[in-house]
Amino acid sequence: MTRIFALILAFAAALLAPQAAHAQDITAIRFGEHATHTRVVIETRTPARVRAHTLSEPGARLVLSFESASWAVDGLPDAAGLGAGLVGAFRFDDAASHPRLVFSLSGPANIRQQMSLDPAGGGYRTVIDLEPVSQAAFASVSGFPQAAATITELVAREAGVGFTPESCERIRVVIDPGHGGRDPGALARFGGMHESGVVLAAGLALRDILNESGRYEVIMTRDTDVFVDLYDRVRIAREARADLFISIHADSAGDNSGPQGATVYSMNARAESRARDRAITDGNWVDISRPEEVSRILVEMSIANKRSQSELFAEALRTEVGRTAALWRSTPMEANFAVLTDAETPAVLFEMGFLTNREDSRRMNDPAGRRRLMQAAAAAIDTHFAGCGATGWTYWAANTGAPAAVASAR
Ligand SMILES: [Zn+2]
The missing domain is CATH 2.60.40.3500 (Immunoglobulin-like)
Structure with missing residues (x-):
């Protein structure tokens, strides 16, 4: 947490x-x-x-x-x-x-x-x-979600990137190799492994790199060729109280071999809305002994924190991957993938490249090529958590009497 x-x-x-x-x-x-x-x-x-x-x-x-x-x-x-x-x-x-x-x-x-x-x-x-x-x-001034957004903006402004894992010495990273078991994902087009095999090999490589650093506690949603339900992957991250969730995939453009390069997705507005719906119907968030509005504020704050952290990490990952491989798109990308629809854990989905592109496929099937991609991912994780423990705490410690902020934010 x-x-x-x-x-x-x-x-x-x-x-x-x-x-x-x-x-x-x-x-x-x-x-x-x-x-x-x-x-x-x-x-x-x-x-x-x-x-x-x-x-x-x-x-x-x-x-x-x-x-x-x-x-x-x-x-x-x-x-x-x-x-x-x-x-x-x-x-x-x-x-x-x-x-x-x-x-x-x-x-x-x-x-x-x-x-x-x-x-x-x-x-x-x-x-x-x-x-x-x-x-x-x-409608423009009614409702707690409105107030929550204002508080959230306040927090984002005052706390900046002051988001801090529980332990800066043992940051919890969940690595999620996509697909597996009966679900091969994108099929090999130029020889080598299907997506499920490529991403498992990549995920294990990233795990090893992070473990070598001694700074991270790595949790895998799967470390063998098994099928794992999408929501179980999200649940694993939540139960691990992860500081970051990174889902690893390989893209497909069907019969078109032209599209090439890596893509990093963070959640879009639809995924955010799903996260909100699920959080509100989820017993973890709704406590009948407190006002419903408070639950809603907490959910909004958590989602806003997740969004900003996810976008920051996506940016770091794009920057690092761009040093070693092509990027498919030059702008930040968002999507409504199920593994991004949790209200808490900062999460990105990393498409390493297109299995339907010859050059990308070669890179992803080559252990050295995979390792370079995963070193880039590890560098992005290091960058993202570099300021861990630096800011944020003071502001909040001074403001835990925050009902005043609720009132003034209206
Ligand atoms: Zn996939």
């Missing part, structure tokens, strides 16, 4: 830590209908620490998350009621670690302002003014 990820968890823990020392009893809720806006007033016995945001899916909602709160409104024993103006039904939900007040909205509305006022005859007041806006304007 990467250190930044550990910090994300620390951030979550800070967000979720029990803080019930003084519960902010909610004693009254009022609504005011105005020509331009709807005012929501919540009274509490002690000053409320509350974050307000809107959600667009499913259905427009205003959500107030309290640091701690309990329901003490006379006349509403069911902790639910009806609003006015833009606000329909509302309910208090204290099941989550952070109690929430959820208001359904009759249409798209933004928070125009939020104020905290001292008592004037009643309790402490939290005042929120909602104003109707277009659906597009609502």
